[in-house]
């Protein structure tokens with residue numbers, strides 16, 4: 356199975372902490388700070404939930420994550436929040452619900468070009484009219500090619516990562532008609548956190 360994070364789940368936070376420090380977590384916390392009170396939020400691929408620890412009950416969160424191991428870790432961390440956990444593959448999951456915000460925290464970097472665009476298109480259908488897409492991920496142009504290669508090599512061995520290289524995620528989101536509303540950068544521009552308006 357592609358993108359199987361079960362094996363790496365217990366070590367994931369330690370590995371990212373060693374390589375990036377708090378940067379990945381901070382970039383996801385920034386997204387959470389952009390959420391409006393009393394809204395319906397869908398988080399896809401939230402992993403162990405480390406970045407969402409301490410999130411208040413101000414939002415109603417649906418936490419969709421394919422890895423059973425990741426979701427079990429997240430359940431312990433988000434015990435104080437109003438969260439519905441769904442252990443599902445995003446591409447297989449069907450719902451009639453619409454959300455005020457869809458959060459993609461280092462999720463889109465897992466996929467090849469085709470799935471990247473399928474995921475963005477699917478998010479569009481999940482958003483309410485005024486809904487927003489919130490994305491934290493790597494900027495391909497600002498990421499050191501050796502780091503890019505090493506990350507892909509590591510996760511292709513331990514998680515059977517589908518992606519073979521970083522793609523221009525921002526460009527693909529804009530191509531799908533979203534409009535960039537707010538953004539923040541960290542790690543010398545390598546990591547972006549952005550809020551996009553629904554087309």
Ligand SMILES: C[S@@+](CC[C@H](N)C(=O)[O-])C[C@H]1O[C@@H](n2cnc3c(N)ncnc32)[C@H](O)[C@@H]1O
Pocket residue numbers: 358359360379399400401402403406419420421422425443444445446460461462465
């Ligand atoms: C690179 S990790 C990021 C985890 C977390 N957001 C973080 O930064 O610490 C990607 C996450 O997406 C999840 N994932 C990958 N493909 C998925 C899919 N098709 N449906 C749902 N979750 C998926 C993985 O299980 C993993 O937890």
